[in-house]
Amino acid sequence: MGTLNPATSDRPLSIQVERMEGVALVTLGGACTMEVSRQIWHSLVGLVTEQVPAVIVDMTDLDFVDSVGLGGLVAAHLKMRHHHGTVALVSPQPPIMNVLEITRLTQLFPIFPTVRAALENVRPNEPPQPTAQRPRASG
Amino acid sequence: MSDERTSPDIYDPATDPPLTDLVVCSDLVAAKQPEEVIISQIEQFGYSEDAVFGIKLALEEAMTNAVRHGNRHDASKRIRVRYAVSPRRVIIFVADEGAGFCPEEVPDPTAPENIERPNGRGIMLINAYMTRVSYNAAGNEVRMMKANERWAP
Numbered sequence: 001m002g003t004l005n006p007a008t009s010d011r012p013l014s015i016q017v018e019r020m021e022g023v024a025l026v027t028l029g030g031a032c033t034m035e036v037s038r039q040i041w042h043s044l045v046g047l048v049t050e051q052v053p054a055v056i057v058d059m060t061d062l063d064f065v066d067s068v069g070l071g072g073l074v075a076a077h078l079k080m081r082h083h084h085g086t087v088a089l090v091s092p093q094p095p096i097m098n099v100l101e102i103t104r105l106t107q108l109f110p111i112f113p114t115v116r117a118a119l120e121n122v123r124p125n126e127p128p129q130p131t132a133q134r135p136r137a138s139g
Numbered sequence: 140m141s142d143e144r145t146s147p148d149i150y151d152p153a154t155d156p157p158l159t160d161l162v163v164c165s166d167l168v169a170a171k172q173p174e175e176v177i178i179s180q181i182e183q184f185g186y187s188e189d190a191v192f193g194i195k196l197a198l199e200e201a202m203t204n205a206v207r208h209g210n211r212h213d214a215s216k217r218i219r220v221r222y223a224v225s226p227r228r229v230i231i232f233v234a235d236e237g238a239g240f241c242p243e244e245v246p247d248p249t250a251p252e253n254i255e256r257p258n259g260r261g262i263m264l265i266n267a268y269m270t271r272v273s274y275n276a277a278g279n280e281v282r283m284m285k286a287n288e289r290w291a292p
Contacts, residue, residue, distance in 0.1 A: 070260060095192045
């Protein structure tokens with residue numbers, strides 16, 4: 001699913017969902033800006049209603065995220081907890097990592113350097129083992 | 140929308156450029172227009188990528204708050220953006236037509252009891268990324284300033 005950010009120079013937000021080894025892999029790209037950030041919310045929470053055991057959100061290609069986009073991650077986390085599932089993040093760029101650190105959402109989500117590392121650590125109905133990926137904080 | 144005086148550590152008419160006034164409809168697509176104008180000017184003045192990211196995020200959070208919480212998605216209401224960009228600093232005021240709020244009463248979203256709340260991070264992100272932030276007395280205009288760390292007089 002992709003949507004053009006209207007009247008802006010931002011890269012369009014893209015949200016791709018696929019199933020991989022029993023979990024849902026959500027690949028985000030472009031800019032999650034205010035006029036489109038609800039899409040992340042709907043996509044993630046929609047996945048959770050399908051009772052997937054884990055959602056891995058690959059942020060490698062994500063340039064920007066606002067508080068509504070972050071809220072979508074948190075909303076998904078809350079729903080996943082009902083069935084002991086996990087939302088894990090992969091490779092946020094330094095500016096996004098900085099936002100996660102400022103909001104202390106690094107305490108809520110395990111963060112992995114690669115999708116492979118996330119897959120190896122996030123198993124259905126098992127708590128994740130976060131790795132120590134810490135891109136340079138900027139700001 | 141108040142025009143009361145602003146602390147000079149956020150805007151000083153004696154040293155800062157005149158404020159440019161923009162008024163947009165209260166929806167999130169129209170709210171992008173001031174951002175495009177302001178960010179393009181900032182990029183011309185050599186601000187760091189981190190600074191541009193922070194100003195963009197703070198402005199988006201302010202506009203989102205104005206549309207959602209201030210004007211409550213009422214399409215008949217407007218958002219007024221006043222801004223001044225110079226090599227030294229960026230000043231942005233965002234006013235809505237709502238009743239205003241008291242920023243001190245907004246719960247800290249990083250507190251352990253709030254960390255799992257999906258909403259409520261916009262104000263703290265504005266405070267984190269801008270150098271100075273204040274509000275008018277009514278609480279319906281946020282006034283933000285970002286100093287250019289690369290600026291040397």
